[in-house]
Amino acid sequence: MSPEDASGDRVVHATDPHFWHVTLNPARLAGKRALGMANLVLRRRRHLRTDLAETFAREIAATGAGTVIVSGDLTTTALEEEFAAARTFLDALAALGPRPLVIPGNHDVYTFSSARRRLFERFLGQYLPAPELPARILLPRGAPVVFYPGTGPNVITSRGRMDRAVIRRTAELVAGAPAGRPVLLVGHYPLLSRTEAYREAWSHRLPRAREFREALAATGRTVLCATGHVHRFSLVNDPEHSALFHLASEPLFLRRTVQEGAFSSILCSPAGFSVSRCLRRDGLWDTMPPAQLP
Ligand SMILES: [Fe+2]
Numbered sequence: 001m002s003p004e005d006a007s008g009d010r011v012v013h014a015t016d017p018h019f020w021h022v023t024l025n026p027a028r029l030a031g032k033r034a035l036g037m038a039n040l041v042l043r044r045r046r047h048l049r050t051d052l053a054e055t056f057a058r059e060i061a062a063t064g065a066g067t068v069i070v071s072g073d074l075t076t077t078a079l080e081e082e083f084a085a086a087r088t089f090l091d092a093l094a095a096l097g098p099r100p101l102v103i104p105g106n107h108d109v110y111t112f113s114s115a116r117r118r119l120f121e122r123f124l125g126q127y128l129p130a131p132e133l134p135a136r137i138l139l140p141r142g143a144p145v146v147f148y149p150g151t152g153p154n155v156i157t158s159r160g161r162m163d164r165a166v167i168r169r170t171a172e173l174v175a176g177a178p179a180g181r182p183v184l185l186v187g188h189y190p191l192l193s194r195t196e197a198y199r200e201a202w203s204h205r206l207p208r209a210r211e212f213r214e215a216l217a218a219t220g221r222t223v224l225c226a227t228g229h230v231h232r233f234s235l236v237n238d239p240e241h242s243a244l245f246h247l248a249s250e251p252l253f254l255r256r257t258v259q260e261g262a263f264s265s266i267l268c269s270p271a272g273f274s275v276s277r278c279l280r281r282d283g284l285w286d287t288m289p290p291a292q293l294p
């Protein structure tokens, strides 16, 4: 064990895997899914190499991380086949050692029918951190992690959901985490609608994000908020609250010119967080120099 491992919990933040399955069955192509399927056939299929899932499970396990957090969008159009593929991937990870923890993203409740049939819970429920969100858990070496919800089916836009009761409850869970430990906060939607790396349109944002950040800042705790959804890597200090940090990670299977996949590695210790962006190139994972927070 390296000295780093002795000092904290190592987490792989792998988000937005977007397992996909193409269906041309008209009965399953109603409403928003028809749009999603067109997008999938045209674009995502080339950029999201989910056929590498088994390989990635082995490579992620080989990092020695004790926990793998998937912050939503495990599927693309919330089809049963997509949930089944996500489940196979998480089972493979779990069999190799790390504990997978997942929360839903907007694509996992893509249609009212998938939400009503509780497909996410049925296929992936065993990897939810708790039956209801928000929830707080402690990792094996004591790092507190709080998960917040933020999604619901939405026929027209990709906008999230956030109400005041959830904000209050999440802030209480952060405030009540063991003293002297910075808190890792996990959600699907980022709490900043723009950084240098991305800009979210109104239709893709989390409502009440400003209010949420204020509630978090009022806890007086150091918080690293790890999210997905924007499909960009971004790590910034909050422009208004010095104890808040925001990490957005890229989709796990995202393929770009020289990149074959991405995740972030987070070491959580009593002193703070050490965050590295990891990119797969030519079959090998490169780890960028870590940022130390605070
Ligand atoms: Fe996504």
Ligand SMILES: [Fe+2]
Pocket (backbone or CB within 6 Å): 073, 105, 106, 107, 188, 228, 229, 230
């Ligand atoms: Fe999303």
